[in-house]
Amino acid sequence: MIGEQSRRSTLHDVARLADVSIKTVSRVINGEPNVAPTTAQNVRDAIEMLHYLPDAAAANLARTGRETRSIALLIPTVDNQFFARIFHGVEQVAHEHGFVVFAASTDLDLATEESLIRIFASRQVDGFIIAPAPGDHRGVMAFLGTRMPCVFIDQTPAGVVADVVTVDNAAAAREAVTHLLHFGHRRIGFMGDDANLSTAYQRRASYEETLRAAGVVPDSDLEEMGICDTEGAEAAVRRLLGLTDPATAIFASRNMAAIGAVRVLQQMGLSHRVALVGMGEIDVSDLLEPPLTVMAQDPLGFGRLAAQRLFERIDGHDETPRTLIAPAHLVTRGSGEILLSR
Amino acid sequence: MIGEQSRRSTLHDVARLADVSIKTVSRVINGEPNVAPTTAQNVRDAIEMLHYLPDAAAANLARTGRETRSIALLIPTVDNQFFARIFHGVEQVAHEHGFVVFAASTDLDLATEESLIRIFASRQVDGFIIAPAPGDHRGVMAFLGTRMPCVFIDQTPAGVVADVVTVDNAAAAREAVTHLLHFGHRRIGFMGDDANLSTAYQRRASYEETLRAAGVVPDSDLEEMGICDTEGAEAAVRRLLGLTDPATAIFASRNMAAIGAVRVLQQMGLSHRVALVGMGEIDVSDLLEPPLTVMAQDPLGFGRLAAQRLFERIDGHDETPRTLIAPAHLVTRGSGEILLSR
C-alpha cells in the first residue's frame, strides 16, 4: 500500500490495474454487453481495490443526450413546516424516478433566487421547482427559456406564463371568512404576508369579497399585510386588538401568522373570546390552547404534484403551461368556533 | 432569430459571435486581466445575446485544483423542525463561504445513506455533513477515505473516529431526570428512539444512572425505545400509563416523542397530573396545553458549528478528529413542574 496517493483514481487507474483498456472498464461500469465474464470480474476487483467512483460530471460531459438525473428545488426556507413538507413530497417523487433533489433557500428574495437559478443551471440540473419570491419573473423565465423545464409552486410568479401548482386561495379564504361570519363576527381581521405574493393578495381579495357579499364593508384598519415572521405576526395582532373598534375574529392567512396570533391571544387572555382561523396546518394544531381551526393544505401533495408535472416536462410532454389548483379544507378544532360576544 | 437552436450555447458560440478566441471569452468570464475594455464589452454583449451560461461541470473538470464549491448535507428528514434548523444553520455558513448546499434525506436508513454518499461524491462535492443512520460506519468511512472531508452531526456514528458535533446527551438527560426527581417522582418513564443511535442509548444510560444515584432502581418496564414517529410515541405513552405501577412522569428524549406524549396526556385528561419533560424545542412549545418544559438544544448552532468545522477541513486543517459537544439547557414552562400526587 506504499504510495497510495490522495488523488482520486480514474478510469485509467482501474484499466491499468485490471490490464485492460479504459473502454472495457467503461463497459463494465455501464453494464454494456460484450465483456467476457472473467474480464468483467477483474475489472470489478480493480474498482473495489481502488475505491474507484466514476466522475459524474465528466461522464455527463461526454454523454450525448446530457441528463444529470437531478432537479433543483428553490424554496423560501426549509425552516418552515409548510415548505419542509413540500420538499419531502418532491423528494419522494424524484426518488421514484431515480433523480436526486438539490434544495436551497431563497429567503423570498428575487436576487437570491436568480443567483441560485444560475448556479443550478450551470450545474446542469434537468429541471426546476421554484416557490417564487415576489417580483417580476420575466427575466428569470427568459433566462430559463423553453429548454429548461420549470414548475412553480405555492406562488404564481408575476409577469409570466408557466406551470404552477397552488392552492385555491379564493375558495380557502372564502370558506374561512364565511365560517367566522357564521359565528356572528363582523369585525374580522386579516393577516397576510407580502402583498406582492399571489397567495397574499388573492386571499385578501377573496376575504374582502366575502365580507361584501355578506353586507360587511371591508375596513383597511383590519388588514395587516407584510407579515413574514412570528414577531411581525404578534405585533399585527396587537394592533388589530387595540383598535377603537377592535377585531373580534381573525383570519391568519399563513401558518406563522396563526402561531403569532395564538401567542398574543394567550398572553392577553383572549383565547376564548376572539375567534381565530389559520391557513395551513402546523404539526401540533390540535395540541394548542385552544386547538387551532385551520384551512388545511396538503403541502406533501403539492410537492408530489409539482414533481410529477416537472417529470412530464422533462420527459418531453410539451403542452401549454397549466395552473394546477388544489383545494384546502376546513378543520374545526375550537379556536375558530367562538361566538361573537358583545 | 431564425435558427435559434435548443442546444445550449458554449464558449465557442460566444467566441464566434464576438469574433475572438475562446480563451478571450474565458478570460472575461473569469475576470482575468489583460483584456481590452472594448473586447471585453463585445464578449459580454455576445454572452447576453446568447443567454450563455458556463458549464460548471466542464469548468471544474478542466480546472486543476478541483473545487465545486458545494457540500452535501445528509439528514434523516427535512420534515422535522430539528433537522430543518440544522439545514438552515449549515446553509448560512456555506453561503458565507460562497458554497451551495445539496441536501437529501436518508430516512435513517444506512443503505440509503451510503447510496447518497456515492451520488454526491461522484458529483464532486467538496465535503459532507451527515446525521448518520444507525449501523456500522466503517464501510462508509473507508469509502470516503481521508481525502473527502466529512463532519457528522447529531449522532456519533458507530465504529469510526471522525469529527462529530452533538449535544451533551449525558448532561441533558441527567438534568431532565433530576428535575423530575425534585418534584417527587420515582416512576419516571423514558422514551427514546432506535437503541442503536448514540443519542438514544447515551440518554438512556444517563437516565438510568441518574435514577440509581438518587436511590431509584431503573425498571425496564418504564423504558420505551424505538420510537420513530408520533404514532409510535402515542402507543408508548399509553403503555407507560397503563402499567400496574404506572409512570407518574416522563422524559421524552426526542421532540416527536414529546409531541405524542402531549397528545395522549391531553386525551386521557392527565396533562396536569403526569409531569413531562421533552428534549429539543418545537416551534410552539410555549403554546401547548400545558406549555412544554424541555431540554432545549440549539440545532441552528449545531448546523453552523458543523459547517464551520467542515470548512476548516476543506481548507486543509488536518488535526485529529474531534467531538464537539454543545450543551442543552432546561426551559421550564409548566409540563415538567407537576408534583407527584399519590
Add this chain to the structure above:
DNA sequence: TTGAAAGCGCTAACAC
C-alpha cells in the same frame, strides 16, 4: 470481445 482515437466544454501553459 476488445481497443484506439476523437471530442464533450472548459482552463492552463505558453506562445505570439
Add this chain to the structure above:
DNA sequence: GTGTTAGCGCTTTCAA
C-alpha cells in the same frame, strides 16, 4: 492583449 495547444475523465464512434 490575444490565440494556440493540450488535456481534465469520460463516452462514443469505428476498427480490429
